[in-house]
Amino acid sequence: MSARSVSPTAPSVDLLVLGAGWTSKFLIPLLEERKLTYAATSRSGHDSTLKFLFDPQSSDSQPYRILPNAHTVLITFPIYGTGGSKRLLELYKDTHPDANPHFIQLGSTGIYDGSPTLQLEKRDVIWSDRHSPYNKSNPRAIAEDELLSLSSSTPTTVLELCGLWGGERSMRNWVSRVAPTKDTLKNKTSIHMVHGTDVSRAIIAVHDHFSLAAGSRWIVTDGRVYDWWDLASAWGAGGDANRDKVPSGLQPKWVRELMEEHNVRALPRSPELLGRALDSREFWSTFGLSPARARLERDCP
Numbered sequence: 001m002s003a004r005s006v007s008p009t010a011p012s013v014d015l016l017v018l019g020a021g022w023t024s025k026f027l028i029p030l031l032e033e034r035k036l037t038y039a040a041t042s043r044s045g046h047d048s049t050l051k052f053l054f055d056p057q058s059s060d061s062q063p064y065r066i067l068p069n070a071h072t073v074l075i076t077f078p079i080y081g082t083g084g085s086k087r088l089l090e091l092y093k094d095t096h097p098d099a100n101p102h103f104i105q106l107g108s109t110g111i112y113d114g115s116p117t118l119q120l121e122k123r124d125v126i127w128s129d130r131h132s133p134y135n136k137s138n139p140r141a142i143a144e145d146e147l148l149s150l151s152s153s154t155p156t157t158v159l160e161l162c163g164l165w166g167g168e169r170s171m172r173n174w175v176s177r178v179a180p181t182k183d184t185l186k187n188k189t190s191i192h193m194v195h196g197t198d199v200s201r202a203i204i205a206v207h208d209h210f211s212l213a214a215g216s217r218w219i220v221t222d223g224r225v226y227d228w229w230d231l232a233s234a235w236g237a238g239g240d241a242n243r244d245k246v247p248s249g250l251q252p253k254w255v256r257e258l259m260e261e262h263n264v265r266a267l268p269r270s271p272e273l274l275g276r277a278l279d280s281r282e283f284w285s286t287f288g289l290s291p292a293r294a295r296l297e298r299d300c301p
Helices: 024-034 062-066 084-095 139-149 171-178 182-186 196-208 228-235 251-261 281-286
Strands: 013-018 038-042 070-075 102-108 156-161 163-165 193-195 217-220
Touching: 013 024, 013 196, 024 038, 024 196, 062 084, 070 196, 084 139, 102 139, 102 196, 139 156, 156 196, 163 196, 171 228, 182 228, 182 251, 193 196, 196 217, 217 281, 228 251
Parallel strands: 013 038, 013 070, 070 102, 102 156, 156 217, 163 193
Antiparallel strands: none
């Protein structure tokens, strides 16, 4: 069953995707390959998705009645602060008394690593894993904690995602925007990435083995720590259009100068020099997987 065949009276689906955005472009083909049934929603109901708009302040159950029963409900959009996560879970369960749903929330590693999602003060800690301290005052973290607190009665989990790439999202196209000047590039350190295919594989793995994930948050990266200096030097500012050509722009020259100025002998710089690094090993080992699309290599057609 696809999103096109779902109706309010449809039988239960394996996976209900709340918010059919970028991730769905990778997830739905894998679901179809695995012959897992699914339904997906969007705000407008475009492309035959189910029209659904989550209002964290509303207790109106009517919008939920169009949704099918599902074994796993994937929440792709962020929820902020208290009340919203509990309200979504309760309204779905109230309108689907015959379902026994499990909930996955997609989150952001920004609650750990000081990125703009977190806005933490600089810390001395270099490595963070899923057990590391996080900013509990972050609005997304508050909503996630609320969801996880409900796991004793309704299985829930959170997948904390880092930078997303794949399809139209190419990191090569970001160099000129991230590092438009040498001074800006000087302050760029580490970046962590994960491909949409690996995000989708992670979601399906949790769906298949939810008991391993329930009640916990997990960091999901491709297992690498990338260095912005390394990427800017290798790619330049030409973006995808300049792939397989000599790097264009001033970024490679700036990187050479910065390496001399800061006595960096080779790239990539170590995590100790970069100042922050994420450890996602526990997710991949727990679910018996390895990232399939790592090292930011050429995307599949």
